[in-house]
Amino acid sequence: MPIEELRGILGPGRVLTSEADRLSYAYDASFGVYVPDCVVQPKSTEEVQAVVRTAARERIPLYPRGSGSCLSGGPLPVYGGIVVDLSKMDGKLEIYPDDLVAVVSPGVRTLDLQKAAERHGLFYPPDPSSSRVSTIGGNIAENSGGPRGLKYGVTRDYVLGLEVVTADGRVFRTGGHTIKNVTGYDLTRLIVGSEGTLGIVTEAVLRLLPKPEARRTALAIFDDLVVAGKAISKILTSGILPGALEIIDQACLRAVEAFRPSGLPVDAEAVLLVEVDGHPAAVDDEIRQAAEICRQLGARSVEVAADEAARDRLWFARRQISPAIARIKPTKISEDATVPRSRIPDMFAKLREIRNKYGVELVVFGHAGDGNLHPNILCDLRDREEMKRVEEAVAEIFRAALEMGGTLSGEHGIGTMKAPFLTWQLGEVGVEMTKRIKRAWDPDNIMNPGKIFPEPGKDRLVFTS
Amino acid sequence: MPIEELRGILGPGRVLTSEADRLSYAYDASFGVYVPDCVVQPKSTEEVQAVVRTAARERIPLYPRGSGSCLSGGPLPVYGGIVVDLSKMDGKLEIYPDDLVAVVSPGVRTLDLQKAAERHGLFYPPDPSSSRVSTIGGNIAENSGGPRGLKYGVTRDYVLGLEVVTADGRVFRTGGHTIKNVTGYDLTRLIVGSEGTLGIVTEAVLRLLPKPEARRTALAIFDDLVVAGKAISKILTSGILPGALEIIDQACLRAVEAFRPSGLPVDAEAVLLVEVDGHPAAVDDEIRQAAEICRQLGARSVEVAADEAARDRLWFARRQISPAIARIKPTKISEDATVPRSRIPDMFAKLREIRNKYGVELVVFGHAGDGNLHPNILCDLRDREEMKRVEEAVAEIFRAALEMGGTLSGEHGIGTMKAPFLTWQLGEVGVEMTKRIKRAWDPDNIMNPGKIFPEPGKDRLVFTS
Structure with a gap:
């Protein structure tokens, strides 16, 4: 681990190596504890580039992270390496009222953007329930949603352009300040929801609406x-x-x-x-x-x-x-399987069946307007027998959503939690086409490895390890 | 050219080889005449797959085409080969009112979808001015817009899922029937606007709104x-x-x-x-x-x-x-350079300057709400001296739009017409990252070659050749 080199880039204060510091970056809001080798806190695009170049040379895994409120394991450093904490990179929050556009650094909190827009009589609709702590960079990585999806869409629908640092430390810009833009492939939306596996977002141009x-x-x-x-x-x-x-x-x-x-x-x-x-x-x-x-x-x-x-x-x-x-119980597993809206009553019936079949404590709420339900299972991680039943119940929830024409994840992302099931939805060809992009952009697999893609030997959900 | 094999797949009536037939597929609504070696008219996904497999084996270029109303040269068979006319593949037009979703074949006309949605009290907002003739497949390929972009967005914002035939003749599905979907990379929007260079769209799931x-x-x-x-x-x-x-x-x-x-x-x-x-x-x-x-x-x-x-x-x-x-004049060059909305007065001033500087007949109308102007230059393709001035004027329009933070193309696409300028907007790194995706998905470059990417030796706009 080139700690001294990273300290040379960021200064000693923004390279964290103590056990206490590393432990506090070992979690997100999902499951699993993975302690990184170190944590860096860049504040500029140039610092991100320098960190990435160092890691790329040494083939050290990089895990971009916002505030860690992710529900799918997106920022977890599952193979060790460097957590790139972008929550300190929050210097830019500019509103252009005449253009209905905001330009923000990735560490800006969602709520702070919402408030800044409102001061201009404008409105940033995406509203994940973590908006008080979540960062825009994290929202972009996971394509966050919230209750306004039906009318206003999700984060993807508000990202007009990005600045991105590539896996080899170069930088490029996608999209721009206009709603209409068909110049080249839509790299903006390819990166939204890619969970940090294709590059690190260092700036975003966001669309606003009149409030x-x-x-x-x-x-x-x-x-x-x-x-x-x-x-x-x-x-x-x-x-x-x-x-x-x-x-x-x-x-x-x-x-x-x-x-x-x-x-x-x-x-x-x-x-x-x-x-x-x-x-x-x-x-x-x-x-x-x-x-x-x-x-x-x-x-x-x-x-x-x-x-x-x-x-x-x-x-x-x-x-x-x-x-x-x-x-209700010490462990809360929050799912976000989403079905076509007309299938909501069927999905509720199916969830009731799953609750009875596996004897699990399953409650349901969610964004009914867009079919995005949140079945939550309340359980106890220390009870291995119960967790086995929970694992089976969750797999059956996914199967049911897909059978009804829905999706594994409406707004939480795939991360580590749903990676074993990716092929169920995308099929072999879909997974392969996705991997081709990953390999083309990150041939050494240093950008957030262990996420999205099913890993060999990890073909099922395991809460207890 | 394996004409007999194609006839075996499609029957003799849907493989066109006469000079008259081939000539009628040599144009779109932009410039340039390129006569294909043959034209095929598949009506099913399986037929598209079989055609692609044949072409892939022989490394014959394929050019997917809707109704040919493209303003940027998207469907032109610039390197010969096979035009894949998808306008006959129009068998499916299903509306699911409870899900606010339509499922359509690529050859369905935009207007027919709009009317079908209206019969259910629903609304398909994208409305390119060619909607009476354009197909949904063509709209998806070019990410078509129209006057409703400001409030309702463009085609991209209404495509929830796709069925796609890959460059090696396999098939996969992206997205689904739900607005919220964060399972894997957003391949749906990667394909929207990719102008047929990544695969052939054989079915689309589209989002509808209450009318x-x-x-x-x-x-x-x-x-x-x-x-x-x-x-x-x-x-x-x-x-x-x-x-x-x-x-x-x-x-x-x-x-x-x-x-x-x-x-x-x-x-x-x-x-x-x-x-x-x-x-x-x-x-x-x-x-x-x-x-x-x-x-x-x-x-x-x-x-x-x-x-x-x-x-x-x-x-x-x-x-x-x-x-x-x-x-006004025999030749009409319709541009769609788009600027941030607040720069519209500046863009008008700049266009007036360009008109005077190059002595060209330049008129302007467009979708002011989203910054998407249509500067049109009226000229005469037979007048080489005038066309030289037009070429320079168009290049200066692009330069001005980019200097104001805008884009080369708001809704017409890059095609052949703007390919020489792609690097101006995306930069070297952006173009390279785009090419990496193209190479990963279509290593033999048979899917609509000659579009989007700048070609060696073609570094400027040439109307006369």
């Missing part, structure tokens, strides 16, 4: 999950495109009510949260229509928030789900 | 182009996101009035056409606001269409531009 003037929110309680599914379809085919359309199942409701009661009925099968945004007159009419659809289909009750305080109350239960279910 | 309920349109006349530019910025930063925001310059106005008068003043410097779509109450208010902004900034006059008939009248002049300017 919607108004929003209205409704919460509908259903005795029957299938009816809730019908309400989702009916709302969307009536011409309304909600800014958010969330679903919460009975198990989540019960967990929330046991944690911080918000007065929701624990005997209901599902709750829908609908939010429309846009012109004030439009949102008033649309929320009325959406509420009416829920009532006509037989919702037990529908409440429309009269003001922002009432809106916050309606969102309260949704926001409590993660902390509430985390109390 | 906006209402639209309102206004036309504003400006004595000063710079003021028109200010109106564009003011409208967009006021929170309005128009479905279309078009600009027409004086030269276009004069051409239209000389062709089919619509009563527009030929002494005005610019006309803006603003269209908002969405909820009825919202569009009424937004068009009133947009009109008010134009008036306050000093528009000579602003007219808001009261109904659909009045709307059609306002759009009339915009629709007549292409036929009107085509009458």
